[in-house]
Amino acid sequence: MDNLPLVKSLVEKLANNLNVPVSCKIRIFPNLQDTLSYAKMLEDAGCSLLAVHGRTRDEKDGKKFRANWEAIKAVRNVVRIPVLANGNIRHIDDVHGCLEETGADGVLSADPLLENPALFAGYRTAEWGLGVAGMKEDDKLDQAELLIEYLRFCERYPVPWRIIRSHVHKLLGEWFRIQPSVREDFNKQYKLTFEFLYDLVNRLKELGVRIPLYVKDTQQAVSAN
Template sequence: MTLPDLTYITAPMVDQSDAPFRMLTRRYGATLAYTQMLDPDKLIDDREYLQVHLRDIQAYNASGSDAAYARPIVVQLCGNDPEVVVKAARQVQTHCDGIDLNLGCPQEHAREGHFGGYLLGKKDWPLVQSIVSAMSHSLLVPTSTKIRLCPSSTPTATTATFGGLLEHAGASWVTLHARHVSAKRRRQGAADLDAVRALKEVLSIPVISNGNVHTFEDVRTNLEYTQADGAMVGESLLGNPMLFSGGDVPDPVHISLEYLGICKQLPDIAHLKTVQTHVRRFVEFQCSRRPWYPKFRAAINDCHNIHEIDALLRRKVNRWRGKAAKPLGDEGDEVEELSDKEEVETRDNTEHAYIYE
């Protein structure tokens, strides 16, 4: 099977891996994007759940200009039953370029359901092998796994051994988020890049490094140190979806409007709450210390649709930042600086919260 380009990967993130966001990161350097983790039982038994996620997986810009950014895509599944996981994967395999088994989810519901990162203990290794083997022998697309450090007194060596079992079972690549599973603290401590390097040394299939990335320079440093075949980034892309491009951090209003533009072209794909969270994170990444930021958080939570978010960004947020309001519907226009008279008016109207970015 032909593997997708694994160099720069947008990670699976709960309620934040919607098609518009995936396509935004693909515009700016991501070579591959994952969906959020999907529940195999629901894909099989809940027709509405299946249709919602199929629409997301199949979404693309009807104009064709962004069609190239919709793929490649990997669908991530969880689960602990080989038959169920394979049956669910078959529902989506013709619309994606790979199926990933989540072996890293640290959340409490994963512990309760006995999946994700709670399958990393040695007692569950035979079960995991059977799932991966069933996937690799039954599906039309490559099978991958996303793992964390195995629980052990020697986690680096144990994780490398586990990785070898995954390769033998038929995994086409392995992504290692080199932290231990912790339901209370998802990113407890720094990721152990030595464990990624050790895994790379023993596997013949590609290894992807996940963790310790805030900038594109971190990506370069990570790959140079670990010798991994690619880097997966999640949290940092939520603030800067242009991270993989290696350029400057984008203007928060401009990148928010670009994201909203994709949402408008792909209506009813991303839920309003998802859109609000993305835009809030874009703005928060650079402006969380601005005096007006609490007002922005309250205002975006009060928005009832994408057009209200658009107007909030173009009018209030730009004026709070000391910029001229942008005309509605003109994503491409540059933001103009305020005149001296407008600067004074903005200071007065925002209770002296006027700050240039």
């Protein structure tokens, strides 16, 4: 963002020499007009899809800084290419709200999706310590089963262990809060194996950790929370 001519040349080089569309993802500038000029520059350079993170590059903490949907809306209004909105997407209600407020063509989610892989399927994590009485079985997902499913995908389609470690930490965050000793054992494990991770889930179950459910984000689910 300190060298926009270089950014423009990179996008132009790619757009002119690739047989696939070029997409870009940007953060916003503190000044809205700078952001709009940035977006139009990328469009002119050959960008075919633009994702806009509604925070400045200094606003790293998503829990502390709310994404600026108004800025994303302004970008959407000045470019002709599809725009994806990024920021403040923690559950399916946020998806609908963001699309309505920004007019974007789609949304992105980062950390919340790592914590809840079923976010876009309309599920949110039930509050710890609160029951979900009355919920239909079809409206519940077992978080442990989702984690096991994720690990099986990783076995089938290998990814770096550092990514698996980070994702597992996100998924087991609440469990680790209740059983810090298990978290410490996990963090001390220099070399991870799938056997260790499967055993970790079983260990938490044996310790009697209450497994949180993902509940369908309907009015019934919301009232249960």
